[in-house]
Amino acid sequence: MLWDWFIQLHPVWQALIRVLLVVLPILLLVPGMIWWERRLLSWMQDRIGPNRVATFTLKGGKKISLFGLLQPIADGVKLFFKEDITPAAVDRVIYFIAPAIALFPAFALAGTLPWGPIKELTPIADVNIGVLYLLAISSLGVYGVVLAGYAGNNKYSLMGGLRASAQLISYELAMGMSVGCMVLATGSLRMTDMVKAQEEALWGVVPALQNWYAFTPFGFVSMVIFLICMVAETNRAPFDLPEAENELIAGYHTEYSSMKFAVFFMGEYAAMFVFSGVLSVIFLGGYNALPIRWDWVAANVPALSTVANAFQGLNAWLAPVWFLGKCTFFLSVYIWLRATLPRLRYDQLMSLGWKSLLPAALANFIVVMIWIYCTRLYGPVGGWASVAVAAVLIAAIIQGVRGPHGHLGRPGQGGELSKGSKDAVFPPFPDHS
């Protein structure tokens, strides 16, 4: 009944409902993400974390704990009632709009993200430039950060803003290239087509399994590159140089307080969530629960046909749940990285982006091209053989470029500090024995 009502609505109202179906869950999930991050992080660091809010004492003295689930709400209330200080020296207009500009791309990014199989409900706009739209909108994320850094009229803010923009621009390239590989493999820029392509037979030869790009060799390389780039794009640890507290106080949001700071915070978490969704759509089969082609199983294995049909129904009807599950997994990866890795140095950040990720993505691009060409000529098996040959060739070339010193580039330009070379920044400690 609800469906009939939805279908007969004017397309504009349908579009608005589609927008709400994306924006509201993200808004509602942000507090949950903050709770999850604090709890998971404290668990990883052998602490307890926030567990006091929402602990009720019953009449008999028995306590009911909700694991601190209401902590984000308490934090939100605190942020609302904090004094909103606008420093005297800021550029008022830009200072005021910068948080809004920072929040906008995080939500707009979800515009072409399919979270279920029903065409009328998702994605918001199934345009044939879905992937380009993602890259375009994520490149707009620079503005919020740069403007916040500039408007603060504070050298630490400006430094943070400049660092952030340099970082975002550098990692956008590798991200674009890694997604480009998958666009080549799909032959379409439409996000729903990418999901469809991943529902085909694995490698073109295993009909029982789905061809999630994470399971193909070039897809796996692309996914790793994309994962690193998306952490850098959202300014999260270990790429949180723009807000490195020991160097820049708080970076671009140093001068922000109360709700304006909270808006930056919200934008960061929303972007994390949406990027996790993008990763699952492009590399992990989108809203499919398991990489198993239930329709093929139902048709070809008579003994399992009822089970397979049931699972196919579950797969389709609970699609948003599987999608959310994948997003949650990658959110946890974000938190895991934050708990594990120390912050990168600026030169490490730049050399990782430009000297490792971008060449790797480019090499991957060439491998995908060879794969497509050989698959057309010799069929799937020939295609995969060509990938193996190409991978060995590229590994050999990289080994040749690396040279005997085991690092890229010319010898004597860093990377040898641990070996105590003569270029070492710190002289060896004098011997006092």
Added chain:
Amino acid sequence: MPFSLPFPITPELGVFAAMAGVAALAAVGVVFFQDAVRSALCLVLNFFVLAFIYFTLSAEMLGITQIVVYAGAIMVLFLFVIMLLNLGATSAIKEKLDAKKYVGLGLGVVMAMTIAVQVIPALASSTTVRAPDGFGSPQAIGRSLMTHYVFSFEVASILLMVGIVGSILLAKRRL
């Protein structure tokens, strides 16, 4: 007789009017703001809204190229330079009112009229406000780039490569 427009007000027209109005205001802002940063921001807004007008005309590829190239890349560079040089409001440059202004104004009006005479009749008779399906799709653009225009495409890529090498040479004298 009640006042009536020569064309019906459709939702499409409303959307277009809102976006075109914002784009026009932003364009005016680019010229009239004293502060260089605000001018640049107005230009970004203008590019961005223009891209959305392209979207409403179902020329998605053109719109997204507008965002990627202009709003996402070129304007970020502009903003970067303005902020690094810390260009504030230019209060020093205040020209006295002289004949140049009036002559310039007159010439501007003449140019606008010339363009309008050429453009408006063609626009007034047009009925379809959307591109045909598949027009300017990434597939079509890619195909024509790789067949009809492959020479200019490759020459442009060489030009860009020369630009990159040149900028590296200029930035790093000692290689």
